[in-house]
Amino acid sequence: MVVTTGNPVPDYEAMPHRFELQILAYDEAGANDLQILTIQVLDIPEPPMFLGNLKYQTVMIYQFEGSPSGNIYQISVSTPVKYSMTPASPLFSVSGTGTISSLKVFDYEKDPHSYMLNITATDHLGRNTSGTLIVTIINKNDEQPYFTMKQRAFSVLEESLPGTMVANVTAKDPDDGEGVSSLRFSINNPEGIPSFSIDAVTGVLLVARRIDRDLDPLREHPNITLIIRVDDRPSGGQYAETEIVVTIEDINDKPPECDKYNYRREIKETARPGEIILDLKDCCRDYDAELRNQLFNFTGLSGVGSSKFTQDPPGSGRIKLIGNMDLENATDGAEKEEYTLTTEVQNIAFPYYANIIYIYVKIQPVNEFKPVFSDASYAFNVSEIAAVYSRIGQVIATDKDVPPTGISYSISVGKGNPNFSEIFWIDPTGGYLTIIARLDYETWQSAILTVQASDNDGESVTVPVTVNVLEANDEPPICSPNSYLLNIPVDQTSGSVAGFHITCVDRDSSPRSFRYSFDSGNVNNHFAFSPNAGSNVSRLILASPFDFESGLDKIWNYRLKVFITDDNLLSVGDRATVRIETGTVTLTINVIPKPTTEAPTTPRVIILTSRENVYSALAWYVPFIISLGSVILLGLLAYLTFWLAKYIRAHCPPKPRAPKPRADKQPLKATGGRWVGMRQQQELTLSRRST
Structure with missing residues (x-):
């Protein structure tokens, strides 16, 4: 028996229509027989069937908006059929061959986004089959975005902190529909002032940095023009731009x-x-x-x-x-x-x-007043023996100006003697009048000076100052002759004139004020002057005779130093302060012996040397320079000695000294009846061996 396998309802169009089967029959003995069986498949009429995806499911067709009208799908069926569409649509059509076409250009923003098409296929026997197609319109980026905010002018205060909101820029894109916005914002500042930034997603305009309204160019032009751009997605698509103006408002942020x-x-x-x-x-x-x-x-x-x-x-x-x-x-x-x-x-x-x-x-201050002296005139008395640089008086002037302008004093040309300016000096700040040269009563007895007081602005006033020079005993007696050689016989009688007289003059003393005395040399008081006081002329007399025979006198040559003193007490009330001037005369007296008197055999030579050490206080620099030079010379010698010693030490090293023999610290050992050290013992042993 031959049976079929597989699909019990085979597809006639999809399978062979004729099959030839070879059937082999054989027994156990091995005999066989071969027969051919032919099977013919007959076609049985069936209702039409869709082929392809429409056979099993609803077919989804996607169409971009803006696409041109035309064929969008091809239907396939198993048998020849006629096609129909329900419900009938003016937007789509189906041809006799099963071609579905769109009849318009769809706009996603205006037309429905989806269409359902029911397609029916009917064969010649009236049998049919149905399928569904869904046509979906796909959105396409074909619309330009646009701004939705109405305000285009905004303002913000200067010195607003970065991040301060200035404006909320809004826009729409028709392509977005109800979905999430794909718009992106950006900012373009044609004036080149990067003071603002914008959030790319939200469109919030923010202050980006410090804005100073008081600086150029904002000081004169406070309006900043910004161009806001919005782009849809994907990049490189549609965009839109708008211009807004931001005004920077001034605040009082700067003090005067x-x-x-x-x-x-x-x-x-x-x-x-x-x-x-x-x-x-x-x-x-x-x-x-x-x-x-x-x-x-x-x-x-x-x-x-x-x-x-x-x-x-x-x-x-x-x-x-x-x-x-x-x-x-x-x-x-x-x-x-x-x-x-x-x-x-x-x-x-x-x-x-x-x-x-x-x-x-x-x-x-204004110099409104001249200086005024305390007295209309001044008179000062000064002794002619007053020391140089002695103050003799003070003049005082005052000034009513406040604060005091400062007064300086000076001496104008004196009356009667144009050289008074070289004799008197006045302290320019204190007004103290000082003598700067020796005074001489015998030359002039008074001086009339004109002292001027000036303030710092040149206002000045003068006052007469009279300086009276008081006479003083300042002139020593001058006698002639001032030295004399005299020979006196040894037997000259006492009280007789010795043959010498002296005449003295004194510019500031009377002839009756002289006194005569001996300072030295008048041994045994043989000599005296007559008169010894009260006259300017006096004679030398022998007051007592010589006595060489008894041996009382032994000096044959006398050197007498005579003092001539005046007794001028002018202008002195206290005798303890009397100044007495003295003149000197030197006498050399040789005693001439008698012929019967033994004269000294040895000749006497008398050498008189008169030295006067006069040192002026103005020459203080002499000992100073000598002392300074000595110190410098000693320092130089010490410096040279130091370097000489250093040179000798460096170039002449000391001779090496012989090494000091080291002490023998070995214990003593008795050898040959005596104690010797180990080293000595070794030397003895070596000497014995050599012997």
């Missing part, structure tokens, strides 16, 4: 500024009330951009001296004097030489920024 905040002014003490000393309005300004923020005024004056100054009008900054500045005629006790005023320059607009200004007003 002045050229300086410390002003110094000087006014004369003779200034009168009403004088303007300073106008601060010309020195201050405000750099805010708008006028309402530039306005400022000045607060009232305060500080020391504010009662003497005011602002006229109030708040204007025009400082005017209203008080008295006269330093000599103070109205409120004591006028000051400097006043310190303070005021504030302050904005009129909130938050009322202010800066403190200090004004220092110095009162400049």
Whole structure:
């Protein structure tokens, strides 16, 4: 029996229509027989069936919007059929061959997004089959986005912090539908001021950095034009641009500024009330951009001296004097030489920024008065023996000017002697009159000087000063002859004139004021002067005879030093302070022996040497230079000695000394009846061996 396998309802069109089967029959003995069986498959009419995907499921067809009309799908069936579409649609059609076509260009934003097509296939026997096609319209980026906000002008305050919101830019894309927006925002600043940024997703316009309205170009042009661009996705698609204007509003963020905040002014003490000393309005300004923020005024004056100054009008900054500045005629006790005023320059607009200004007003004294001497004239007495650089008196002048202008003194040309300026000197600051040269009563007895007192501004006044020179005993007696050689016989009688007389003169003493005495050499008082006082002429006499025979006298040659002293007591009330001037005369006396008297065999030679060591205090530099030179010379010698020793030590090293023999520390050992050291013992042993 032959049976079929596989699909019990075979597909006639899909399988062979004829099968030939070879059937082999054989027995156990091995005999067989072969027969051919032919099977013919007959076609039985069936209803039409869709082929392909439509046979098993609903077919999804996707169509881009804007695509041109035309064929969109081809239907396949098992048998020839006629096609129909239900419900009939003006948007789609099906041809007799099963071709489905779109009849219009679809717009995703205007047309439905999906269409369901029911297709029926009917054969010639009236049998049919149905399938469903769903046509979905795919959105395409073909629409330009557009801005939805109506406002195009915005404003923001200067100095707003970065991140401050300025505007919310909104836009739409017709292609987005109800989905998530794919728009992206960007900003273009054609003016090149990067002051703003925009959130690319949300479109929020923000302050990007500090904005100063008071600087150019915003100071004159506070409006910033921005071009906002919105792009849809994907990039490179549609975009739109719009222009917005952001106005930067000025705020009062700057205090008034002045050229300086410390002003110094000087006014004369003779200034009168009403004088303007300073106008601060010309020195201050405000750099805010708008006028309402530039306005400022000045607060009232305060500080020391504010009662003497005011602002006229109030708040204007025009400082005017209203008080008295006269330093000599103070109205409120004591006028000051400097006043310190303070005021504030302050904005009129909130938050009322202010800066403190200090004004220092110095009162400049005016030389209104000349110096005035305390006396109409001065008279000073000075002894002619007064030491050089001695003060003889003081003149005093005062000045009513406040503060004192300072007075200096000088000597004008004196009357009667043009050289008085070389004799007198006056301290220019203290007014002390000093002599700078020796005075001489015998030359002139008085001097009339003109002393001038001048202030620092050249105002001067003079006063006569009379200097009376008082006579003093300052001239020594001058006698002639001042030296004399005299021979006297040894037997000359006592009381006789020795053959010498002296004549003296003194410029400041009378002839009766002289006294004569011996300083030295008058051994045994043999000699005396007659008269010894009260005359300017005196003779030498032998007061007592010589006595060589008894041996009382032994000197045959006398050297006498005679003092001639005046007794001038002029202008002296205290005798203890009497100044006595003395002159000297040197006498050399040789005693001539008698012929019967043994004369000295040895000749005597008398050498008289008179030395006078005169040292002037003005030559102080002589011992100073000598001492300084000695110290420098000693220092140089010490320096050279040091380097010489260093050189010798470096170039002449000491000779090496012989090494000191080392002590033998080995124990002693008895050898040959004596104790010797180990080293000595070794030497003895070696010597014995060699022997």
